[in-house]
Structures are given as structure tokens and as C-alpha cells.
Amino acid sequence: MPAIGLGTFGSDHVSADQVAEAVKGAIAAGYRHLDCAAVYRNEDRIGPAVKETGIPRDDLWITSKVWNDQHSDVLGACRQSLHDLQLDHLDMYLVHWPFPNFHPPGCSVDSRSPDARPYIHEEFMRTWHQMEQLVDLGLTRHIGTSNMTIPKLKLLLRDARIKPAVNEMELHPHFQQPELFDFVRANGIEPIGYSPLGSPGRPERDRTPDDTVDVEDPVVVAIANRLGIHPAAVCIKWAVQRGQTPIPFSVKPRNYVANLECLKSAPLTDEDMRAIATIDKGCRLIKGQVFLWKDNQSWEDLWDMNGEIKG
Numbered sequence: 001m002p003a004i005g006l007g008t009f010g011s012d013h014v015s016a017d018q019v020a021e022a023v024k025g026a027i028a029a030g031y032r033h034l035d036c037a038a039v040y041r042n043e044d045r046i047g048p049a050v051k052e053t054g055i056p057r058d059d060l061w062i063t064s065k066v067w068n069d070q071h072s073d074v075l076g077a078c079r080q081s082l083h084d085l086q087l088d089h090l091d092m093y094l095v096h097w098p099f100p101n102f103h104p105p106g107c108s109v110d111s112r113s114p115d116a117r118p119y120i121h122e123e124f125m126r127t128w129h130q131m132e133q134l135v136d137l138g139l140t141r142h143i144g145t146s147n148m149t150i151p152k153l154k155l156l157l158r159d160a161r162i163k164p165a166v167n168e169m170e171l172h173p174h175f176q177q178p179e180l181f182d183f184v185r186a187n188g189i190e191p192i193g194y195s196p197l198g199s200p201g202r203p204e205r206d207r208t209p210d211d212t213v214d215v216e217d218p219v220v221v222a223i224a225n226r227l228g229i230h231p232a233a234v235c236i237k238w239a240v241q242r243g244q245t246p247i248p249f250s251v252k253p254r255n256y257v258a259n260l261e262c263l264k265s266a267p268l269t270d271e272d273m274r275a276i277a278t279i280d281k282g283c284r285l286i287k288g289q290v291f292l293w294k295d296n297q298s299w300e301d302l303w304d305m306n307g308e309i310k311g
């Protein structure tokens, strides 16, 4: 898997065509790894854009994800993504969230789906067995998870025939998730880091007053100033050197080129890496409130904070 990928979630302010244009530009600039998902509602534009580049299929790494309302029809969901992306196989297919709780794009964080449920392991395994079948059928080379916790991964590792090859998780200097990071690596699972720059463009509804800003952190800014690079580049260099695969999003050529090029200059020093390790603020930005299943719950209930899966 290439050590950096291009994120493709345009949220609600970047159109599918803008993302497709960025995909073309990014591939021309040297990106070979795309992080896609059906719920980003742009795979049908990304497919033709990738084709137009003329890059041989085997030189690309393309990930897609099954959305929460498709957990009982993984094959159908995967076939639709393959159709939209104009591919005959994916490199990686992920279960986007471990909850089958659908919410419409752009809905308020307070909205709840009427049939929302907590994580039910037996139900998740039925989804996972369908993921395993995709590998058997040659529709994806690898399968993985996203937004999992240690207790959920322990159950999956116990019961899976094909173990997850990756876990895609929120990772940036202010949210380093050291325990989960160490757990996945100890179990041979590669961590893919989403929102690697601290998602400065996320919509208002995903912001809370306590959120902190990685690219304004004095430690990150001081390293950036010393090296003459943007603080975003420090976040990317840190991610790759720590051993996770960042998937930064940008539709601006200047930014997506800089995010790739920064990996060609001198690495951060051990001292820089140690300094960044001290600025973890445990600041989760993508809290997932819309996936809660009861009233009066807090988003912490999704993340098994005390080591137990909340029912």
C-alpha cells in the first residue's frame, strides 16, 4: 500500500466534479493511492477521471467502503462501487463504521435513525463474512475495518477467517490514539490515518467548542518554521515516520502537491518526533454522534472508552 493516499471526501462544500479533477491532478503529480467510499457520492466521477489518466490499473491502490445501510448486502454495495469506479477489483474494501445506523448525507448531528442499534458482534460478523466472500470472489484483494476500537477488534480477530489488513482511524498530532495504534500494529494490522491535518475544512456541524487545531499548535508551527514548510507538511511527515498511512484531502493543486512532495525532503528529527508525541490532546474531531442509538447518549458511548462495548 503506498505510504500516502489522497482523501476524496468533499463533505458538503466540494463537488464531485472538483474531487474528480483533483484525483486527475494528484495522479499526474505522483499519487498512486485513493481513499474512496460510496457515501462520498463521487465514485461515479472518480472512475472516469482515473481512466483518463491512463495509469495502468496495477500501479494504483484504490480503497472503497461499504456504507452503514448496506451491511446486509455487502456484495451489492461492492459491485456498485466497482461499477462506479470502472474497476474489476478493489485493492482494499472497508466496513466504513461498525454500526449499521444509516443517516442521510448532511443531516444534523442530533438526528437519530429510528432503527439505530448498538454494535452487535454477531451482526457485525455476518457483515464480515460477506467481506471475506469478496476476497474469495476476487472483487477485492484485501479487506479491513474503519472506526473500530480495541474491544471490537479483539472479537473480530477471534472470529474472522480473513483478518482485517488495515484499520482506518482518525490520527493527527492532537489525536494520536497510542493504545489503538500499538494494538493494531502488534496484530499485523496497518493503521490508515484519516483527517491527518486535523480536518480544517470539516463542516460547522462537526465542530465543538473544545476542538483544537493541529496546524496552529506551537510545537508543529515551530518545526514548520525551522524547516521552512507548512504546518500541514509537518503533520504528514510525522504520520509517515510514525508508521501510519495518511490520506489528506485537498482539491487545491498547490496543497495536494505539497502534501506529497514534503515526503521527499529530510525527515523530522528524533527530537521533533518526541516533541510531537507530547502534544496529543486526545481531541477526537469526528465524533460520530449521528450513529448513536438512544436519546441522552454521549458520543463517548461509541468509542468503548472504558474498554467495554456499550450495549
Ligand SMILES: NC(=O)c1ccc[n+]([C@@H]2O[C@H](COP(=O)([O-])OP(=O)(O)OC[C@H]3O[C@@H](n4cnc5c(N)ncnc54)[C@H](OP(=O)(O)O)[C@@H]3O)[C@@H](O)[C@H]2O)c1
Binding pocket: 006, 007, 008, 009, 010, 035, 036, 096, 146, 147, 168, 169, 193, 194, 195, 196, 197, 198, 199, 200, 201, 202, 230, 232, 233, 247, 248, 249, 250, 251, 252, 254, 255, 256, 258, 259, 286
Ligand atoms: N473512514 C472514515 O470514517 C473517514 C472519516 C473522515 C475522513 N476520511 C478520509 O480521510 C480523508 C481526509 O480527511 P479530512 O478531509 O477530514 O481531513 P484532512 O485531510 O485532515 O484535512 C483536509 C483539509 O485540509 C486542507 N488542506 C489540505 N492540504 C493542505 C495544505 N497543504 N495546506 C493547508 N491546508 C490544506 C484542505 O483544504 P483545500 O482543499 O483547500 O486544500 C481540506 O480543507 C477524507 O477525504 C476521507 O477520504 C475517512
